[in-house]
Amino acid sequence: xxxxxxxxxxxGDADSVAAVETVIVPRAVDLGEMTVRRALPSVQRQxxxxxxxxxxxxxxxxxxxxxxxxxxxxxxxxATVTYLLEGEILHRDSLGTEMTIRPGDVxxxxxxxxxxxxxxxxxxxxxxxxxxxxxxxxxALPAAMEESDPAFIHHGREELPFAxxxxxxxxxxxxxxxxxxxxxxxxSETLYADVALTSGTRFEVEASHEERALYVLSGGLLIxxxxxxxxxxxxxxxxDAVTVTASGDTRFMLFGGExxxxxxxxWWNFVSSRPERIEAAKQEWAKGRFDTVPGxxxxxxxxxxxxxxxxxxxxxxxxxxxxx
Numbered sequence: 001x002x003x004x005x006x007x008x009x010x011x012g013d014a015d016s017v018a019a020v021e022t023v024i025v026p027r028a029v030d031l032g033e034m035t036v037r038r039a040l041p042s043v044q045r046q047x048x049x050x051x052x053x054x055x056x057x058x059x060x061x062x063x064x065x066x067x068x069x070x071x072x073x074x075x076x077x078x079a080t081v082t083y084l085l086e087g088e089i090l091h092r093d094s095l096g097t098e099m100t101i102r103p104g105d106v107x108x109x110x111x112x113x114x115x116x117x118x119x120x121x122x123x124x125x126x127x128x129x130x131x132x133x134x135x136x137x138x139x140a141l142p143a144a145m146e147e148s149d150p151a152f153i154h155h156g157r158e159e160l161p162f163a164x165x166x167x168x169x170x171x172x173x174x175x176x177x178x179x180x181x182x183x184x185x186x187x188s189e190t191l192y193a194d195v196a197l198t199s200g201t202r203f204e205v206e207a208s209h210e211e212r213a214l215y216v217l218s219g220g221l222l223i224x225x226x227x228x229x230x231x232x233x234x235x236x237x238x239x240d241a242v243t244v245t246a247s248g249d250t251r252f253m254l255f256g257g258e259x260x261x262x263x264x265x266x267w268w269n270f271v272s273s274r275p276e277r278i279e280a281a282k283q284e285w286a287k288g289r290f291d292t293v294p295g296x297x298x299x300x301x302x303x304x305x306x307x308x309x310x311x312x313x314x315x316x317x318x319x320x321x322x323x324x
Contacts, residue, residue: 046313049257053138067121075111087132093117094291104157167201197246219250
C-alpha cells in the first residue's frame with residue numbers, strides 16, 4: 001500500500017500548486033460547558049460533499065462533578081456523526097438507544113423524518129472528571145432519504161479498517177480509500193478518515209471523491225509550499241490527487257464525498273432540501289409532537305427565537321439563485 005505516489009508540484013506552474021481551493025478558520029462558539037470550533041457552515045463554504053456541519057469539541061478538561069449536558073433536542077432530514085479522540089459521551093435517543101461513545105467508535109444517527117437525542121457525561125465519568133476532545137458532524141441526506149425512518153448505527157473502533165505504514169496510521173470511519181472500505185452504510189457516497197502522520201511523512205489524498213477536505217487537529221501540514229496549522233479546514237481542488245507532508249507530528253480528518261443533488265437549508269438543528277419542511281418541524285417541536293427520549297424525558301432544549309430564516313447551503317456545485 002502506497003500513500004504518496006504522486007510527483008511533487010512544479011514550481012511556477014499555477015495548475016500544479018493550487019491544490020488548496022479554500023482555507024477556513026473556524027469560529028469559536030461558547031456552549032457554556034466548553035468552547036467548540038465551528039468550521040462548517042461558513043461564509044466561504046457551507047458544505048463539502050454531504051457534510052453540512054463540522055464542529056470540533058474541545059479539547060476541554062472537566063473537573064470532578066462536571067461534564068457536558070446537552071439536553072434532548074430534535075433533528076430532521078440529516079444524519080449526525082459523533083467521533084471522539086478523547087473522553088466519553090453518553091448518547092440517548094427517542095428510539096430507545098443508550099450508548100456510551102468512546103474514542104475511535106463511529107456513531108451514525110440518521111434523523112430521517114425526525115429524532116430526538118441527548119448527549120451527556122455519564123455519572124462515573126462526571127464523578128472522576130475527564131478530558132474531552134472530538135468532532136460532531138452532520139451529513140445531509142439525499143432527497144429520497146430525507147423522510148426515511150430514523151436509525152442509530154454504531155461501529156466500535158475494532159470494526160473499522162485500520163492501516164499503518166512508516167510514519168502513518170489511518171482509521172477509516174466511512175467510505176473507501178487506499179484499498180480500505182468501512183462497514184458503515186451511508187446514504188450517499190461519503191468519505192471520513194482519521195489520519196496521523198509523524199513529522200516529514202507524506203500522504204496522498206486520492207482523487208476518487210468529488211469533494212474532499214482536510215481538518216487539521218494537531219501539528220501542521222505542508223501543501224504546495226503553504227503551511228497550515230491546527231484548527232484549519234482546507235477544501236482541496238477537485239479532480240487531482242494531492243500530496244500533503246506533516247510539518248510535525250500531525251493528526252487530521254479527511255472528509256468529503258459526493259455533493260447533494262441540490263441545495264440544502266439549515267436552521268438550528270434542522271436540515272432539509274425544503275424550507276417548508278423546516279417550518280413544519282419548528283411547529284412540531286414547539287407543540288411537543290416529537291417523541292421523547294426514554295430515561296431523559298424531563299428536560300429539553302426549547303425552540304430558539306429570533307435566529308432568522310433558514311440559510312441556503314451548497315458545496316462546490318452551483319444550483320443558481322432560485323430559492324436562496
